[in-house]
Amino acid sequence: MSIYPRVRGHLVRPTPGMLKAAAGLFAVRGKAMHLLPLERVLATVFHKEPDRVPVVHFLLGGARRLTGASYEDLSRKPEVTAEAYIAATELIGGDALYNVIDLSVEAADFGQEMVYPEHSTAHPNYLNPRVKTPDDYSRLEKVDPLKTPRMSACIELGRILSKKAGIRYPVLGFCFGPLGVLAMMRGAQKLFVDCLRCPEKVKVALEVITDVLVDYVRLQCDVGVDGVMLDTLFASQSALSRELWDEMEGPYSKRIADEVRRWGALVMLHNCGVGPYFDLQIEYMEPDGISFAYLPDDCSSMSELKEKYGRRTALVGFVPTEAIYREPPAKIMEIAREQIRCLAPGGGYMLAPGCEYPPNNEIAGALALIRAAETYGKYPIK
Amino acid sequence: MDYRGLLDAIAEAVKEGSEEAASLCLKALDAGIAPGIIVQDGLSRGINEVGRLFESGDCYVPELLVAASAMEAGISALAPSITGGGEASEKDTVVIGVVEGDVHEIGKNLVKVMLEADGYRVVDLGFNVAPAAFLDRVRDTSARVLALSTMMTTTLPNMHRTVELALDMEPRPVVLVGGAPVSAELASELGADGFASNAAQAPSLLSALLGRGHGD
CATH class of the missing domain: 3.40.50.280 (Cobalamin-binding domain)
Incomplete structure (x- = not known):
């Protein structure tokens, strides 16, 4: 059972005003004692200074190594995933749980054939794409997330995590953006070309996918997750121009974010592309936090990022995964220290890798992030 | 369209990501322009220009991909002539x-x-x-x-x-x-x-x- 009570079958959540007031109280309490992760994150999201900077380590595939789960079981069995994620958070530390597994969950349930490698993340069989030609866009059909194998497993994962987390950890749901889901069924390269050559055909599929994703995030909220993280990778210079994203995903992503907010949950974004369009994403989705791997396209430094966006949304990031992959813990801590120094003052900052923690890495890097937050992230930041 | 005009049109078609690049390449062949010149001064010039725009952040992956697709269409159109003419790449x-x-x-x-x-x-x-x-x-x-x-x-x-x-x-x-x-x-x-x-x-x-x- 989630921490939120049910009245006539519906979860009752605190209003944003109540959450803000609670965040203020946590900030005051954090000056005298350690906060629970949920309290720490809540204070941060509302731009208060908690006891220390929270850490979200995104140890997804890597968590399986702590429980000995196979990659395939981690991808398909929510009880196995929950056990691994909770073990990772309790053993290593970390201030949030999340029900993200991989980026193919939604596409698989639209009929995309999948591959489950032994030592790597599940992915579509790109030799057999669900959308083979532009005419196939109109052949995608709505599905009920509760009656599908993978989305229903993630909803169940959210339920298990919310129950186990209690009042200790916040739980974040996850949903890949509509263009991302479509890319998993068409192949990103062909989808990019189609966005230019036959955008109206693409939009037919985006409408169907968005309808399903709206249901999907609502169902995640209904099992008690505290927020939902939307992955809007394509809103970055790595993918589409600002104008093309504005046309092809902006309005659809807004519908999904609005649904999350309607159910009283936090809207978080993840965008690990180069030069993410913070301003456009904020305009459409008004996120409570953005997880990112690179500076936004309109910022040239961390101080500019903090100045421009630090009061508009919580910043979650952005230790390079490449550094976590290859650098020793001391160097990772050094990188984290600099980011904390620039981004944490005043609250509104969570330390995190720019993207998923390298799944086959040792966990020393994740421990380094926790240690950095405990060593350099205590408020007031020195 | 004259010799230079055809090559400019091919480069422009690549820049625009237009598959008209293929028919323009065939026109250029008919006009007696050597396949190597068409590749170098038409197709490659177009894609290199898009590459420069990409590097400077003035165009993005989709635009580069459609330009590449146009270039490939042009290369395919020229392929029989290139093979027949023995115009192998000079580079590695x-x-x-x-x-x-x-x-x-x-x-x-x-x-x-x-x-x-x-x-x-x-x-x-x-x-x-x-x-x-x-x-x-x-x-x-x-x-x-x-x-x-x-x-x-x-x-x-x-x-x-x-x-x-x-x-x-x-x-x-x-x-x-x-x-x-x-x-x-x-x-x-x-x-x-x-x-x-x-x-x-x-x-x-x-x-x-x-x-x-x-x-x-």
């Missing part, structure tokens, strides 16, 4: 592919287009390529260059293994690496000779590594 052969375990190939495909536009013969092995397959093709084609890509940290060890094996070859190919989790520092640690952070940089990087000017 590059074997390119995505390392074993990885299926993301947009970056690799863009690098391929930019290198072909610069005159290299590119042997594309696709994605999920085993180290031995890379080495076999380098040997079979006498390629001077091996270009590897990956988008995931889980497959970096496979890239590392491929680089190590390539460095033991005799003669040893020049090894380029790229992809989201790769940096110049990591490339150096892997033992690679070069790293390009985006596709548009690949030709000039390779020219520098092979010891000659870009576009030679």
Whole structure:
């Protein structure tokens, strides 16, 4: 059972005003004692200074190594995933749980054939794409997330995590953006070309996918997750121009974010592309936090990022995964220290890798992030 | 349309991502322009211009992809003439592919287009390529260059293994690496000779590594 009570079958959540007031109280309490992760994150999201900077380590595939789960079981069995994620958070530390597994969950349930490698993340069989030609866009059909194998497993994962987390950890749901889901069924390269050559055909599929994703995030909220993280990778210079994203995903992503907010949950974004369009994403989705791997396209430094966006949304990031992959813990801590120094003052900052923690890495890097937050992230930041 | 006008139109069609590039190439052939000139002064000029715009942030992956598609349509139209005329590339052969375990190939495909536009013969092995397959093709084609890509940290060890094996070859190919989790520092640690952070940089990087000017 989630921490939120049910009245006539519906979860009752605190209003944003109540959450803000609670965040203020946590900030005051954090000056005298350690906060629970949920309290720490809540204070941060509302731009208060908690006891220390929270850490979200995104140890997804890597968590399986702590429980000995196979990659395939981690991808398909929510009880196995929950056990691994909770073990990772309790053993290593970390201030949030999340029900993200991989980026193919939604596409698989639209009929995309999948591959489950032994030592790597599940992915579509790109030799057999669900959308083979532009005419196939109109052949995608709505599905009920509760009656599908993978989305229903993630909803169940959210339920298990919310129950186990209690009042200790916040739980974040996850949903890949509509263009991302479509890319998993068409192949990103062909989808990019189609966005230019036959955008109206693409939009037919985006409408169907968005309808399903709206249901999907609502169902995640209904099992008690505290927020939902939307992955809007394509809103970055790595993918589409600002104008093309504005046309092809902006309005659809807004519908999904609005649904999350309607159910009283936090809207978080993840965008690990180069030069993410913070301003456009904020305009459409008004996120409570953005997880990112690179500076936004309109910022040239961390101080500019903090100045421009630090009061508009919580910043979650952005230790390079490449550094976590290859650098020793001391160097990772050094990188984290600099980011904390620039981004944490005043609250509104969570330390995190720019993207998923390298799944086959040792966990020393994740421990380094926790240690950095405990060593350099205590408020007031020195 | 005169000689210069046709070549300009071909370059423009590539820039616009228009598959009209193919019919314009055939017109140019009919007008007596040599296939090598059409490739160099028409198709390659167009894609190089898009590459410059991409590098400066004035165009994005989709625009580069449709330009590449237009260029490929032009090359396909010219293919019979190029083969018949024996107009082989003057530059070296590059074997390119995505390392074993990885299926993301947009970056690799863009690098391929930019290198072909610069005159290299590119042997594309696709994605999920085993180290031995890379080495076999380098040997079979006498390629001077091996270009590897990956988008995931889980497959970096496979890239590392491929680089190590390539460095033991005799003669040893020049090894380029790229992809989201790769940096110049990591490339150096892997033992690679070069790293390009985006596709548009690949030709000039390779020219520098092979010891000659870009576009030679």
